[in-house]
Amino acid sequence: MTADQADTHCPYCALQCGTRLSRQDGAVRVEPSDFSVNRGGLCHKGWTAPALLDTPDRLRHPLLRGPDGRHTPVAWDTALDRVAERLRRIRAEHGPDAVAVFGGGGLTNEKAYLLGKFARIALGTSQIDYNGRFCMSSAAAAGNAAFGVDRGLPFPVTDLADADTVLLAGANVAETMPPLLRHLERASLIVIDPRRTRTAELAALHLQPAPGTDLALALGLLHVAVTEGWCDRSYVAARTSGFDEAWQRALGWWPERVERVTGVPAEDQRAAVRMLTEARRAYVLTGRGVEQHSKGADTAAAFINLALALGLPGRPGSGYGCLTGQGNGQGGREHGQKADQLPGYRSITDPAARTHVARVWGVDPAELPGPGRSAYRLLDALGRPDGPRALLVFGSNPVVSVPDAGRIGERLAALDLLVVADFVPSETARLADVVLPVSQWAEEEGTLTSLEGRVLRRRRLLDPPAGVRGDLAVIQGLATRLGQPAARFPTAPHEVFDELGRASGGGPADYSGISYERLDAGEALYWPCPARPADQAAHPGTPRLFLDRFAHPDGRARFAAVDHRDVAEPATADYPLTATTGRVLAHYQSGAQTRRVAELLAAVPEVYAEMHPDTAAAAGLADGQTAVVRSRRGRMRARVKVVHTMRPDTVFLPFHFPGAGRANLITNPALDPRSEMPEFKACAVRIGPEDSEG
Amino acid sequence: MGIVIVGGGPAAHRLVNALRRSGYGGRLTVLGAERHPAYHRPLLGSVLAGQLPPEALTLPPAEAELRTGTTVTSVDREHRTVHTGDGASHPYETLVLATGARPRWPRLGGPAPDGEPAAAPPVPVTVLRTLDDCRDLRAALGGPAAAPRSVAVVGAGVLGVETAMTLRESGHHVTLVHRAPHPMDRRLDATAGDLLAERLRQLGVRLLLGRTATGYGPGHLRLDGDERLPADHVVLCAGTVPRTGLARRAGLAVRTGVVVDGHLRTSDPRIHAIGDCAEQDDVVAGTVTTAWEQADTLAALLTGARPGTPARPPRSVLRLRTRAVELAVFGPPQPPAGGGPTETVTFQDRSGARYARLVLSGGRLRAGVLLGLPRAAAALAQLYDRDAPLPSDRLSLLLGVAPMTGEPADLPEDSLVCDCNNVSRAGLRQAWQDGARDLYALVAATRATTGCGGCADDVRAWCAQATAGTAARPGDAALCAPAVPSTLGGVK
Structure with missing residues (x-):
């Protein structure tokens, strides 16, 4: 029993853009709905998602x-x-x-x-x-330690629309979740990314650190906040603990030292903190770029430290969040x-x-x-x-x-x-x-x-x-x-959900007061949303966490005493470049879905390796040629894409592609000791033409 | 027994942490002469500037037995024991000298035995080496509300220049006295030195160059030619001298500093030296980053984590720590000879106070000076540290902009208008030719503008141009002008 149309959400990323599906002449049609996070917008993946439903090689039998x-x-x-x-x-x-x-x-x-x-x-x-x-483990570890609970954004996405300044650390939202930008039109953006991504091009200030040095940069920003007198001392005293120990680590990261380690000019570090300080409403948001490291949890914690020093979390109109990746x-x-x-x-x-x-x-x-x-x-x-x-x-x-x-x-x-x-x-x-x-x-x-x-709610339009x-x-x-x-x-999904609610009841992510009925009636319910006795009004959910207190027993957020350390596999004479992996707009995760959508595959048909022209030339490679990228673990092939804004020490590889084009053939599984996140974002490689030895 | 470290500064602190991280579980004793536990010396300028209270510089406690205010008087190498001023003795298996350096007191107004002035001079005189020095000077000059004072800074090396700027920014009347014709003459060529001098003058620092301080008088500093420079306070920034007395008395090889080999060993293999007191490859580096590197290396050697790895002679990068001037110096004043043919890149923009002089060999930086080029300073520090080749577009590197070389950007027709939905100009044109003759139709046909919404203005402009280009009915242009479709909602 299916309907002619269904209000549901896009099958891909965590933005979960609202869509309306309908059947017309036997085909499934998708339209963006005016759901609050996408406000009528949809990216290429979302528009073409119905193609997945009748992909020719769909599995139909065990x-x-x-x-x-x-x-x-x-x-x-x-x-x-x-x-x-x-x-x-x-x-x-x-x-x-x-x-x-x-x-x-x-x-x-x-x-x-x-x-x-x-x-x-x-x-x-x-x-x-x-x-x-x-995906989320580093930010989750840091968020739990700092706030006592881990909810990606502890505020509605729409709050970002009123921000004056937003710091995006390792998040290329223009490609990974484009409709989010509709909420960032007002804000001045500070983008931290080794690459000049589409997001970085929109930024008022782009900080371009060497891969694997974001932690030093975050410590440096905290250092600047303190030495320039921009630390919100009364907030720190009233709402946090552990500042002194965190400061003792950041102490050693004065801007000129951070500059030498990261390559980010000292004056840009000061400018970034000044932009956050002078904003009436400001947010610090992290993404996989800073989290997918063997020190990802500490790096996320260092950005939380910065946000806490500036008094952002738990203040209406400001805050810290991490941008969740998967749907x-x-x-x-x-x-x-x-x-x-x-x-x-x-x-x-x-x-x-x-x-x-x-x-x-x-x-x-x-x-x-x-x-x-x-x-x-x-x-x-x-x-x-x-x-x-x-x-x-x-x-x-x-x-x-x-x-x-x-x-x-x-x-x-x-x-x-x-x-x-x-x-x-x-x-x-x-x-x-x-x-x-x-x-x-x-x-x-x-x-x-x-x-x-x-x-x-995800809703059904078709029978399988x-x-x-x-x-x-x-x-x-x-x-x-x-x-x-x-x-x-x-x-039956609703039965499972009701049981899930009972199982979650009393936990940090409490869903026990949420039901399909409430969601289907159009309520916007954010957890925690505990069940209440029948004679009381239902709990309204919690769009904004931490306004009164953080989730630790003492109600305070905790600074983390973290220090910088090098990547697990620094570049050497044999492997002189650092490879970093990431996503492109047209594809999602392993590409198992998006590579089956003709329009998306046409947009980005194969894996490529972005590199600086000098880097390509030094390796005997030209734009459009096939390069072999080698690490200590393996080798993969990718089409050379010369990009003038790349750091000469860095090669970028999208990870959506199969076979010999798998970026993960070379990535380093060095794990973060707290989150067990692997180091996707930095490994030592060398590159050369296809027929070169090695 | 265990490891005894003489000196309680940043080098010792780093060594203790590095040893513990490497798994060293034995006894560690730190004997520090200062009364404070280890603090972060590079930030003393922030204390002088009033940006940080002195206690903010304290480093986190390290896992060692720390004796502050303890002076080591002698080393008994035969019995492997050090003796301290309080009469105690500490046996060691391994001894590490991290005694640091003391400020040089120029001989003004009489002999200065053992580096200290013989008698109190008739004008307050300070050096700036310790937390107490900075606290005392700040107290003497008064807080932010105090009246400006006249301060004479003697010596325009790195510390002198930074100190002069800091005191000037605090509102004091600062005169910087220096023997050479330009400041930081040991690190800067004349052009860079002159530009730095000009910048200091712009900031309101009075410069007396090519002048020598000869003595003190009541309320003044005496200069050559018997000139009297009125001063409420004199700050001596005449460099530092490695503290080697203990090593010398113990019979270890000492030149400028305590001589160590590639394994940071002194002439007694049980005794090591690191930091500002150590001389490796004829160089006393005297920077905290070098001290840290040496501490890390020594910890690895002592715990066997990196057996036999010799310490790499550190690469020197000097970065002036002041916002008022962006100055970076790479490598020695003169690049080492014998490194093959060199190439020099120079750039000068006098009115913009920008200057660069880079000496390269094999496309790699061997020495260089950058003034007023902060982005290049950041990029070059990394290239220099890694001995990586410089980008071929040297001007872009210096200016910190994306290279202009190479192919022009995408051909206009192939270039994307809407990244989110992969719509090129050609795609818009195709849709137009297929009958989508207004903004609504173009959006419906191509999905342009429906992702992040950032291209709405571009698509609107393209549509207006296309409409005008067809020279069709005048009303067509109006079709593109009005309010945008619902899918464009919220777009600027």
Whole structure:
């Protein structure tokens, strides 16, 4: 039963632009709605999203890999029986942690929640994590430490429209979420990025640090704020703790020293802080550019320190936020896909949290596993003696998206069983023993939580094609085959959501007062939104956090005592350049979806390597030639794109492409000790023509 | 036993942290002569300027047994023990000298045995080396509300120039006395020196160049020719001298500083020296960044983290720490000989107070001076540190703008009007030819303007031009002018 039109949201990034889908002459048509974050705007990806619905190679049957290595269509029961039987055997022989689950930040809240529950009680494994580890984990670690809670933007996106100054640290929003710029028309922008991106071109001030030196720059900005007397002393005294220890680290980062380390002129550092100080309303926003480092959590913390010193967080019209990447990057990290978390953003090691969630799930708290490996460690352990032997992948394409992808490909090949649920034959699905075809955005109901912490409804326009099931049904099908009662794994999204609400109740990300009914009635609900007794008015949700207090017990935000350190892999004589990876407007994440949209593929058909003309010339390369980019881990091929504004020491590679064009063949999996975020944004490389040796 | 460090300054502090980070779990004793725990000497200027209170310079506590106010009187190398002024002794396995440097007191008005003036001079005289020095000078000159005082600064090296500017910015009447014909003559050529002098004068600093201070009198500083320069206060910025007395008495090799090899070892392999007291490859670097590098290297050597890695002779970058003038000096005053053929890049813009002189070899920077070119200073520091080749477009590098070389930008027809929806001018033209003859139709056909909205003006202008170009009915232009479609809502 489907409607002729549906108000829903774009299937891609965390901005979750509002769209209206309709059917006209058998085709699906998309139009931007006047939803507050996109206000009638939509980027190329959003406009062309319907092409995904009837992509020619859409998966329409479960596939089983035969002894000849080829995939053969089979019935659902056959596929699920086979998976369950193999899982049971592996678990019996090697214990529950021999089965692992890898989720995604694009899954709806309902799927993310049920997947976490499935892992913990149907599989009994601790080994679950998700690709959001590569996205939000650094900012999440820093935000939790500073504020006591992690919500990407603790204020509505629309608040940005009144800002005088906005600092964008490592965020290329003009390409990653273009309609956000509609809220940044008034503000003077300060953009921190090693590249002169489209966003940087819009900036009043562009700071262009060497890759991997953002932490030094952030410390320098705090240093300037203090020495120039721009620190908001009364705010710091009334609302924060830990300033002195943070200052003692920033002490050593005077502007001229920061200049030498980062390449950002001292006068530009002062100008940046002055712009923030003189603004009546100012925001500091971070993105993956500063977070995807082996010191990403400390770097995000250093930018939070700057915001705190200037008195921004928790002040109406000002603040700090991080720009979430994936569509449900926010909700995906709140409901139990993360190795160390239970629903409601609860810690899996907290006895009270375990008791609460176990009660909702109807199990003994002692049955819940403890924390497991984080994403990269999990994938790197696959098929090793003490690692998992089976992996279930939902909503992710690690063959393309994980650092040191060549090594991870070997780990996946070493598994006894790889199961992938997807709607297209992604690079990872092609390697799977069993492929389970699932429904996609316009074919399903659910909720996502956008970058501003607002819970949004995804609505169905179409039925999924015959032979395709929803992820919830897949999870139930496996759970029941593993001996679980069907009622414990409902397949109706609203039922799952109601249970998710109860499980999250009382946690930091409390959804218990949110219902499909309230959302469908048009309420704008931001978490926390706790349930209230029936005789009281419903909780209105929390558009703005921290106005009165921060979420730590003492109500204060905490400065972090962080210091700069070098990238894990500095440039050397053998590998003299630093490669950094990122996104382009036309593509999304691993490209498994956007490369299947003809218009988007035409816009950016293949991987390229941006470099300074001198860098190209020194390597014997010219614009348009194929370059081989080598790191200590591997090599990849990319078309040379000469860009005059590039730093000569830097090469930029978009990471959306498959095969030999995978940027992640060369990236460095050095992990942040706090967030376990890999160092996507800096690794040492050398470049040369295709036929050069090495 | 364990490691004993003589000196409690930034070098010692860094060494303790680096050792602990490298996993050193043994005993660490720091014997510091100053009464303060380690503080951040490079920021003393901010204290003098009143930007920071003295206590803000304190470094975080390090994991070591710290004895402040403790002077080491002798080293007994045979018994591997140091003796301190309070009668205590500390045995060591490894001894590190981080004794730093003391300010040079020029011999004005009589002999100055052991570097200290023999008797109190008849005018207040200060050096600027320690936190107490800065605090005392600031107290003597009075706070921000105090009346301006006359201050004579003797010596126009880096410290003298920075101090003169700081005191001038605080409103005092400052005279800078220097022997050479231009300030910072050890690091600057005459052109750069003259430009710096001009800038100092613009800021209101009185310069007495080619002059020598000869003595003190009541309320004045005496100069050569028996001129009397009235001064409420004299600040001596005559450079520093490595503190080597302890090493010398212990029989270690000492030239200007305590001589160390590539492993930062003195002539006694159990004794190391780092920081301002150490002389490596005939150079006493005397900068905190060098001291830090040496501390990190020594920690790695002592803990075996980098066995046998010799310390790299540091690259010297001098960056004047004042906003009033952007000055950077790379490398030695004269580039080292024998490095192959050199090339010199010069740029001078006298009225803009901009000057550059770069000596390159193999396309890499060997030495250089930059004045008034802050972006080049930032870019070149990194290229110099990494010994990386300079960009081929040297003028763009100096001016800090994107290179102008290479192909012109995209051909106009291929260039994107709307990045968000990948719409080129050719795309607009195609839509126009297909019948989209007003803004609404163009937007509907191409989706231009519907992403971030930033190209709305461009599309509107293109439409107006196209309309005019067709020379069709006059009403067509009006079609493009009115209010924008709903999808353009909110666009400027």
